[in-house]
Amino acid sequence: MKNTRETPVRVGIMERKRPELVTMLPIRHLSLFERLLRAGKRSLIVMGTLLMLGNAAVLMIPIPHFHLCLFPLAFVLGPIIAIMSWRDRVLCSQTELPCPRCQKTVTIPEGIGGWPARFNCDSCAAMVELNEA
Ligand SMILES: [Zn+2]
Numbered sequence: 001m002k003n004t005r006e007t008p009v010r011v012g013i014m015e016r017k018r019p020e021l022v023t024m025l026p027i028r029h030l031s032l033f034e035r036l037l038r039a040g041k042r043s044l045i046v047m048g049t050l051l052m053l054g055n056a057a058v059l060m061i062p063i064p065h066f067h068l069c070l071f072p073l074a075f076v077l078g079p080i081i082a083i084m085s086w087r088d089r090v091l092c093s094q095t096e097l098p099c100p101r102c103q104k105t106v107t108i109p110e111g112i113g114g115w116p117a118r119f120n121c122d123s124c125a126a127m128v129e130l131n132e133a
Contacts, residue, residue, distance in 0.1 A: 004028045004093060008133035013100050013126045014118070021100065022133045025108070028091040035086055043082035050074035088113035092130065101126040 012020035054070035
């Protein structure tokens, strides 16, 4: 993948504050344009879905004005999603690493982004946290 390079990452778990270990992981660094594109795409999907729901609600839900609430919601949520996606500068690739708690191999889910990136260990359900080293 483009812009993917080995990046030092601090691996820790959320509940315990103990020295985290630093591992090299292949991390995709998003360019400005990619971040813009990703933010735009995500907010459009969210806004589109809510607007479609709003339209469907007009026909299907007999509560007056219920659908009217979905339109402002779409225009508030859209930019929020855009800003949140914009702040993600990195994307993790699917990589295996030992869980900091139980030492079993866990796979980082594809496409989680931003610091800290969090995911659950399959074996001990610990919240594994990845931070920029
Ligand atoms: Zn674990």
